[in-house]
Amino acid sequence: MxxxxxxxxxxxxxxxxxxxxxxxxxxxxxPAKPQRVETTMLQLMRGIFYPAANVFFAAQTVDPATIQKAWDPAISPDPLTSSYGQWLAIENSALAMAEASNLLNLPGRFCSNGKPVPVQNADWQAWVEEMREAGKTGFKAAQSKNQDNIIEAADVVAEACRHCHVKYRDAPGGIKNRC
Ligand code: HEC
Structure with a gap:
């Protein structure tokens, strides 16, 4: 009103x-619109998890506080040099991974080979939870602005990606056996 x-x-x-x-x-x-799926698992990985993880992992080798802002940060395509750059970009990338974990559990999504995402499997759900927690661990590390903490958190994040990939992405036999 x-x-x-x-x-x-x-x-x-x-x-x-x-x-x-x-x-x-x-x-x-x-009435609230029901949640709708707009991508395959592959597109979700390439569109959100991969870029977010790369931003996060960058803080292992470069101290984000020393990164120069772009000449016009408002239009920088690199989160690290953007208006929300440096340590804030590391925080945001970790939050993106934590929050986007919800999308991994959305029913109705397909993998690139046409198989439905196995959201009903207990191990899938456990690995999604691990991904969410890893994102939160990454966020805390970014808030501390301490590169040693980031190196530890990066391990946690990488393990979360790897655990799910071993079974559901890198299955023997190639793409047709994913998911
Ligand atoms: C809960 C499971 C799960 C988690 C967690 C997960 N992935 Fe994935 N990922 C997959 C699956 C399944 C595929 C294959 C999707 C397809 O082919 O449709 C995939 C595919 C990908 C691809 C595309 C590979 C290609 O063939 O081009 C990238 C990149 C990727 N993941 C990055 C990541 C990163 C980085 C993380 C961690 C930050 C992560 N993923 C976490 C399940 C997961």
Missing amino acids: TMRKQLLCGGVIAAAFVVWCAGVTSAQAP
Whole structure:
């Protein structure tokens, strides 16, 4: 309800206004749209996890505080040199991995070979949880602005990627046996 309507409805006397306000109330809360899947697992990996992990891993070898901002940070395609660059970019990349873990569990997604993502499997769910926790560990490390902590957290992140990949990505026999 807009501020103006709220004010008017608060002081309503005329019957016409009562009807008008009732109409406003019923139009207030549109039902939430169900979550929809827009990518394959491969596209999700290439679009979110791979770039986020690369930004995070960069902090192992370069102290993010020493990274020069781009000549125009607002349009930099490199998160590290952007307006939200340096340590903030490391924080954001870790959060992207933690939050995007929810997407790994969304039903209705397919892998690149057409098989459904095995969201119902207990080991899949455990590895998604590991990925989420790894992202959170990475976030804490980034907040500490300490490269030793990042090196430890990078291990945790890399292990989370690897555990799921061993079974579901790098299956013997190639892409047709993924997922
Ligand atoms: C819960 C399981 C799971 C986790 C966790 C996971 N992946 Fe993946 N990843 C997959 C699967 C399955 C595929 C293959 C998808 C397909 O072919 O559709 C894949 C594919 C990829 C690819 C594309 C490979 C190609 O063929 O081009 C990249 C890159 C990738 N993952 C990076 C990562 C990184 C980096 C992480 C960790 C930060 C990660 N993944 C975490 C399951 C996972």
